[in-house]
Amino acid sequence: MGDCHYLYGNVATEKRIKFMKQLLEFVGIEGERLRRKWVSSAEAPEFVEEITDFVNTLKALGPSPLKREQKPDQPSAKVAVA
Template sequence: MSNSSTQFEPKIIAFCCYYCAYSAADLAGSMRLQYPANVRLIEMPCTGKTDVRVLLEAFENGADGVYVAGCLEGDCHFLKGNLRAKKRVQYAKKLLDEIGIGGERLEMFNLASSMGPRFAEIAREFTEKIRQLGPNPLKKHNTCSQEEAKEKNVS
């Protein structure tokens, strides 16, 4: 492994259902289970409220990986919210492939509130997957744009 890849720590956003996945994350913390600190949790009333635009904006704003974690299929507190989220994630994955970011940087997971160890495992596995993929390709583009803007301000 090269030195640059060992230094790369991905920025990961996890959109978590309040009733299940967020509770599983809370349980993981209560159990003192270790998972990467670079996973940022965003509590959602239901994953069905996660819009494709929000998923794409997470990448635009510098996330290297994003996952949506909802209730187990068939156990959504809002009946079919997690099924709507699953379709939106699948659609967003196709868009990410089309624009060159890569759909593999976005995933959907289903958890029960009692699955704290599984939440920690998902966080570790997803972080490692994104670490292997490297930084979000948009970051290079954004860095160039920022450098160009600085040059324009200097001259």
Template sequence: MQYPPNLRVVRVMCSGMVSPDLILRVLSKGADGVLVVGCHLGECHYLEGNLMAAKRVAMLKKLLAFSGIDPGRLRVDWLSSAEAPTFVRVATEFIEEIRALGPSPLRVKA
């Protein structure tokens, strides 16, 4: 079992601390896509961290679409730490989606 090697994992305490600023920063630094993975909804150790993440990602997706960046470059999914095979599937799927979209327009600027 292996997840795609072109995925860089950044561990955080809770998906609720992934601020939109961080996602934007990562995109500006050349990432072609960002996958936010949190615990299952309703199972947050911090009560509502992943609910916040869900709202933030939904908002950021709409803002990205408005500013001409494909919202598909950002994806959110809910997995528990015991679901390694699902993580591999989600990661592989996401990489395939990003590959279909091509390099990020933020990256190819002069």
């Protein structure tokens, strides 16, 4: 913390993630689907390890409820006009 290239960027991110996890939980989206980890550009193995772990977490959780919510006949189009 504090040694972010974008000054206080990581401080703000930390706060937002804390907040967002709770908000997602409240609307029924598991908080584990959102994760943050501080990794520098020089720490490739840590990055790989983190992503692998996250993928495993997501696989264990199963498909996103939002994906399930999307009906198969939902317009895939950007502009759906009703």
